[in-house]
Amino acid sequence: xxxxxxxxxxxxxxxxxxxxxxxxxxxxxxxxxxxxxxxxxxxxxxxxxxxxxxxxxxxxxxxxxxxxxxxxxxxxxxxxxxxxxxxxxxxxxxxxxxxxxxxxxxxxxxxxxxxxxxxxxxxxxxxxxxxxxxxxxxxxxxxxxxxxxxxxxxxxxxxxxxxxxxxxxxxxxxxxxxxxxxxxxxxxxxxxxxxxxxxxxxxxxxxxxxxxxxxxxxxxxxxxxxxxxxxxxxxxxxxxxxxxxxxxxxxxxxxxxxxxxxx
Amino acid sequence: xxxxxxxxxxxxxxxxxxxxxxxxxxxxxxxxxxxxxxxxxxxxxxxxxxxxxxxxxxxxxxxxxxxxxxxxxxxxxxxxxxxx
Numbered sequence: 001x002x003x004x005x006x007x008x009x010x011x012x013x014x015x016x017x018x019x020x021x022x023x024x025x026x027x028x029x030x031x032x033x034x035x036x037x038x039x040x041x042x043x044x045x046x047x048x049x050x051x052x053x054x055x056x057x058x059x060x061x062x063x064x065x066x067x068x069x070x071x072x073x074x075x076x077x078x079x080x081x082x083x084x085x086x087x088x089x090x091x092x093x094x095x096x097x098x099x100x101x102x103x104x105x106x107x108x109x110x111x112x113x114x115x116x117x118x119x120x121x122x123x124x125x126x127x128x129x130x131x132x133x134x135x136x137x138x139x140x141x142x143x144x145x146x147x148x149x150x151x152x153x154x155x156x157x158x159x160x161x162x163x164x165x166x167x168x169x170x171x172x173x174x175x176x177x178x179x180x181x182x183x184x185x186x187x188x189x190x191x192x193x194x195x196x197x198x199x200x201x202x203x204x205x206x207x208x209x210x211x212x213x214x215x216x217x218x219x220x221x222x223x224x225x226x227x228x229x230x231x232x233x234x235x236x237x238x239x240x241x242x243x244x245x246x247x248x249x250x251x252x253x254x255x256x257x258x259x260x261x262x263x
Numbered sequence: 264x265x266x267x268x269x270x271x272x273x274x275x276x277x278x279x280x281x282x283x284x285x286x287x288x289x290x291x292x293x294x295x296x297x298x299x300x301x302x303x304x305x306x307x308x309x310x311x312x313x314x315x316x317x318x319x320x321x322x323x324x325x326x327x328x329x330x331x332x333x334x335x336x337x338x339x340x341x342x343x344x345x346x347x
Contacts, residue, residue, distance in 0.1 A: 027345040036345070051346025054275040054339065055294050055313060064312035064343040077347045092321045093341050097314035106347065164347070213347055 010237065012209050014186050015102070015134045015155045017073075019046045022203070023233045024075070024188060026213025027063065029165075030222065037066050039216050043226035049075045049104055049211070052094050064098065075136065077104040082117070084124035091128055103128065104136045104158070114164040116140050122148060129153035138190055141171070143178040150185050157185060158211060161202065162192025165214045169198040173205055180206035196225075196232035203236025204244070270334040281334055287315050287327040294340055303327045313342050 011018035025045040030036035040048060048067055067074050076094035081087040084107060091103045107124050109117035116139055128135050129152060137154040139146050146157045159179050162168035169192060170176060180187050189202035190211040199210045210233055219225035270281040274290060291313060292299045298306040303324025305311045315322045316339040322330055332338070 026347045028347050030345055049347050050343035052314075052341050053344045053346075055342040056275075063345055065309065067343075068310060074343065076343065079347045089316070089319070089321075093314040093316060093339075094343075095314075096321050096323060097312055097341060098343060099310070104347070 010241075012186060014136075019073075019209075021046045021230070021233075022209040022237060023199075023229055024048065024190075024209055024211040025216065025226070026077075026211060027217070028079075028213045029217035031217075033062060033066060035222055036063075036217065037070065039222040039226040040067075040070060040072060042223040042230070043216065044230045045072060047073045047075055049077045049213070050098075051077055051079045052090055052097065073102075074098050074100060075102050075104050076100070077138075078106050078124075079108075081107050081124075082109070082120070083107065084120045084127060087120070087124040088127050088131070091133055092131070095133070101132055102134045102136065102155075104138060105154075106138045115160075118142070118145050121145075122152065125149055125152045125154055136188070141175040141179070143175055143182060146179045146187075147182050150183060155185055156188055156208075157183060158188040158190035160191040161189050161198065164191045166192055167194030167215060168192050169194050170201055170205070173201065176202070176205045176207065196228040199229050200232040200236035200239070203233055204240050206240055209233075272332055272334065272336040272338055274338045275340055281332055281336075285332050287317065287322055287330045287332065287338070290332075290338060291315065291327060291340060299327070301328045313340060315340050 011020055012022050021044045023043055023045050025040055025043050025048045027036055027048060027050055076098055078087040078090045081090055087105060087107050095101055105124055107117050107120040108114050125135050125137055135154045136156045136158055137149040138158045139149055141159045146159055149157050161170040186208035188209045188211050189207040193199055193212040193215045202210050216222050216226045271278050272281050288299045300306050318337050
């Protein structure tokens, strides 16, 4: 499928960079690098998250090479950070290692919920923006917090649909719509996506992109699920732009009564 | 008479013996199995994708070759792995 068919010339622009796919992929949970590569290609993604961890001997940074080889832009996350201090240090290391100032900022409160810690998140966003980072802020589905992060200089806000890895879908569609309605930066629905219809819904709600990992990497057939998400994101985006019909209380005939023969 | 304790550093959480004059470049080369030029890039022309923290401060790749290690240094060498 060529780029025009994929997006209809409707690029996602973040920090001045145009992306032809509105599906941002995570890489966590894939059992093999080959399978992951196939899924990333099938998804059509142009931006993919990675985590930063200790280099183990022999590992040879092969995930990074895979992404470079496929021409996929890298977005490092700060997964596993519980404080602003840890997140800032991780971002600094990521910038040095991967030569990008884009960072997906995750500052979580605890391992049970993996929910963002709003106070640390705000602190880290402020510090990272001051250090020249382009912050993609992973946030709660809280319209007030999302707007606060934007005002602090985040280049994108990424509200969760549901807690990471749950596959529960979008638990509070109304809040996501509110976040979208007030945002001046791209809104990326991140976390909680379970299947293709969840991604389509996110786009129908007005989100600019969807980020997911587990839903693909832990699916029985990751590459096929990745392709499903590619189409779901495109379909949801088109539907969002097309303007859906209002919901009605009662039926509304689509065939005119006028000219009906007397039978 | 006590033996002179061997000089050692911590590298990614493990104790590693330190020879006199060793630099961060030596550690990165050892861990990645790649040859590292004086400017901190890989001599094979491919991006290295590695960052180094020494005692909780990032050491830019341009300073790896000139950073001689001191016994007791705490070195973290990180790279991109699968995640979120």
